Amino acid sequence: MNIKIPENYKSGYVSIIGLPNAGKSTLLNALLDIKLSIISARPQTTRKKVLGILSGEDYQVVFIDTPGIISPKYKMQEKLMEYVDDAAQDADILLFIVDASDKKHPVKVDFNALNPKHKPIICLINKIDVIQKADILPLMSLYEKAYGFKTIIPISASLQDGLEELREELVKRLPKGLPYYPPDLITDQPERFFVSEIIREKIFQYYKDEIPYSTEVTIEEFKERERGKDYIYAVIYVERMSQKSIIIGKQGAALKAVSTAARKDIEEFLGRKVYLEVKVKVLEKWRKNELKLKRLGY
Numbered sequence: 448m449n450i451k452i453p454e455n456y457k458s459g460y461v462s463i464i465g466l467p468n469a470g471k472s473t474l475l476n477a478l479l480d481i482k483l484s485i486i487s488a489r490p491q492t493t494r495k496k497v498l499g500i501l502s503g504e505d506y507q508v509v510f511i512d513t514p515g516i517i518s519p520k521y522k523m524q525e526k527l528m529e530y531v532d533d534a535a536q537d538a539d540i541l542l543f544i545v546d547a548s549d550k551k552h553p554v555k556v557d558f559n560a561l562n563p564k565h566k567p568i569i570c571l572i573n574k575i576d577v578i579q580k581a582d583i584l585p586l587m588s589l590y591e592k593a594y595g596f597k598t599i600i601p602i603s604a605s606l607q608d609g610l611e612e613l614r615e616e617l618v619k620r621l622p623k624g625l626p627y628y629p630p631d632l633i634t635d636q637p638e639r640f641f642v643s644e645i646i647r648e649k650i651f652q653y654y655k656d657e658i659p660y661s662t663e664v665t666i667e668e669f670k671e672r673e674r675g676k677d678y679i680y681a682v683i684y685v686e687r688m689s690q691k692s693i694i695i696g697k698q699g700a701a702l703k704a705v706s707t708a709a710r711k712d713i714e715e716f717l718g719r720k721v722y723l724e725v726k727v728k729v730l731e732k733w734r735k736n737e738l739k740l741k742r743l744g745y
Contacts, residue, residue, distance in 0.1 A: 452625060452626065453504070453505045455505055455623070456505050456506065456507075456623065456624070456625060456626070457505065457506045457507075457618060457621035457622065457623055457624065458506065458507040458508075458509070458621060458622070458624045458625060458626050458627055459507075459508065459509070459538075459539035459540060459621040459622050459624065460509045460510075460511060460537050460538045460539050460540075461508055461509065461510050461511070461538060461539065461540045461541075461542055461617060462510075462511045462513060462534040462535055462537065462538035462540075462541055462542065463475060463510060463511065463512050463513060463542045463544060464513055464516065464531060464534070464535060464541060464542065464543055464544070464556075464561070465515065465516065465543060465544040465545060465546075465554075466515050466516055466517075466545070466546070466549075466554050466556075467490030467491045467514075467515025467516075467517060468488075468489075468490045468515065468546060469515065469544045469545055469546045469549075469573060470544055470546065470573040470574060470604045470605070471484075471493065471512050471513065471515070471544055472484030472485065472486050472492070472493055472497070472512055473486055473604040473605055474542075474544060474571070474573065474602075474604040475497065475499050475510050475512045477604045477605070477607050477610055478499070478501060478510065478610060478613075478614070479499045479500075479501055479510070479633060481633060482716075483497055483499050483512075483633070483634055483636075483641070484497045484499075484512045484644075485644045485645065485647060485648035485651075486648070487648060487651040487652065487659075489651055489659065490515060491514065491515055491517065491527075491660065492648070492651055493512060493513065493514045493515065494514055494523075494527060494745075495514075495530065495744075495745075496511050496512065496513055496530050496533075496534055497511070497512040497634070497636065498510070498511055498512075498634055498635050498636060499512065499633060499634055500627075500628050500632055500633055500634060500635075501614075502626065502628075502630040502631075502632075503618070506618045506621055507626040507627060507628065507630070508614075508617055508618070508621065509627055509628070511534045511537065511538065513530055513531045513534045514527040514528070514530055514531060516528070516531060516556060516561075521734055521735045522734065522735050522736065522737060522740060523733075523734040523735070523740055523745065524734075526740060526745045531561070532561065535561050535562055535566075536564075538566060539566065539567075539620075539621065539622055540566065540567050540568075540569065540617065540620055540621070541562060541566055541567070541568045541569070542568075542569050542571055542613075543556070543568050543569070543570050543571065543596075544570075544571040544573050545570070545571070545572055545573065545590070546573055546574050547572050547573060547574045547575050547577065547578045547582075547583070547586060547601075548574050548577045548578055552586060552589055552590075553589055553590050553593040553594070558594065567598075567620055568594075568596060568598075569596075569598045569599075569600065569613070569616060569617070569620075570590050570594070570596040570598065570599040570600070571599075571600055571601075571602050571613070572586050572587060572590070572599065572600070572601045572602065573602055573603065573604055574603060574604075574605070575601045575602065575603050575608070575609075576603040576605070576606050576608065583601050586601075587599045587601065598616060600612055600613055600616065638669070638717065639666040639669050641716060642666055642669070642679060642681070642713050642716075642717075643664040643665060643666050643681065644664075645709050645712045645713050645716065646664045646681055646683070646705070646706075646709045646713075646725065647659075647662070647663075647664045648709075648712075649705045649708045649709045649712075650662050650664070650683070650694075650705060652708075653701065653704060653705050653708070654693065654694070654701075658685075658690060658693055658694070660734075661685055661686045661687075661690055661734070662683055662684065662685050662690075662694070663683075663684045663730075663733065663743045664681055664682070664683055664684070665681065665682050665684065665743060665744070666679060666680070666681050667680045667681065667682055668680035676719075676720040676721050676722040677717070677719060677720070677721045677722070678721070678722050678724075679713070679721050679722070679723045679724070680724045680726075681723065681724070681725045681726075682725075682726050682727070682728055683725060683726070683727045683728070684727075684728055684729070684730045684733060684743065685727060685728075685729055685730070686729070686730065686731055686732055686733060686734065687729065687731070688729055690729075691727045691728075691729055694727045695727055702725060702727065705725070706723055706725045709723060709725075710723040730742075730743075
C-alpha cells in the first residue's frame with residue numbers, strides 16, 4: 448500500500464558535532480526517545496557515526512551522531528575525525544553542541560574547515576541544569592560574538608529541557624523533500640552494530656585508565672533461533688597481553704561481570720533472550736595500523 452506524502456513534506460540530514468563529552472549521544476537518544484548511542488562519563492566514547500531517524504507527519508530528520516572533535520594523535524583518531532568531516536559535509540544542518548559546565552568558553556572549533564559551504568548551524572548550550580540560570584544568557588552572548596551564530600538554544604539533553612524548541616527549529620529549517628527512510632524506521636544500522644556497542648559501553652563502565660580506549664569489539668557470530676536463545680559470539684580486541692589479563696580479571700571474574708551486564712542490556716534492546724559468549728584476543732597496535740583498522744570496520 449502506497450503512503451501518501453504531504454506536498455509540504457520536509458526532510459534532511461542533521462549532524463551533531465562538538466567536543467568530547469558535550470552530550471551529543473545523550474541528545475540523540477533524547478530526541479528519538481530511545482537509546483541508540485552508547486553513553487559514558489568518559490570522553491571519546493563514540494567512535495563511529497550513529498544514524499537516528501525522527502519522522503513526523505510532514506517531516507523526517509536524519510540525525511548523525513559523531514565522535515568528539517579532537518586533534519588526532521594516531522591513525523584511529525584520524526579515522527574518527529574523517530567521520531566528523533564526512534558527517535558535516537553530508538548534513539543539511541549542523542547542530543554544534545557545547546557543555547555549559549566546560550571551564551573554557553568559547554570552545555575552539557575551526558568552522559572554516561568543518562563547514563566550508565556555510566551550512567546552517569544551530570548552537571546548543573547543553574547541561575544548563577548544572578550551571579546558574581544567570582550564567583546562561585552571558586554564555587549565549589559569548590558564542591554569538593565568537594562565531595556569529597544566529598540561533599542559540601539552551602538545553603539539558605539529560606532532562607529533555609529545550610528539545611521541543613529544538614525540534615521546531617529544525618523542522619522550520621529543513622529543505623522540502625521526500626523521506627529518505629520508511630517512517631517506522633529508527634536507524635539503518637544492523638542489530639550486530641548495536642550489540643557490539645553495548646559491550647563496548649560496558650567496557651567503559653567497568654575498566655579505568657587507557658583500557659577502554661585500547662579495546663574494540665566485533666561480533667563474529669549472530670544466530671537467531673526459532674527455539675531457545677539467540678547465540679552471539681563477540682570478540683574484545685586489545686593491543687597487549689597485559690591488557691588481556693586485565694579485561695579477563697582474576698579467574699575470569701571481570702570479563703564475566705562485563706558479559707553479564709552486556710547480556711542484560713542486549714536482551715532489553717533486542718526484546719529476546721540471548722546466549723552471549725565473549726572472548727578476548729590481542730591485536731597488537733591496532734589503533735595505529737591502517738590494515739588492522741579496516742579489519743575492525745574503520
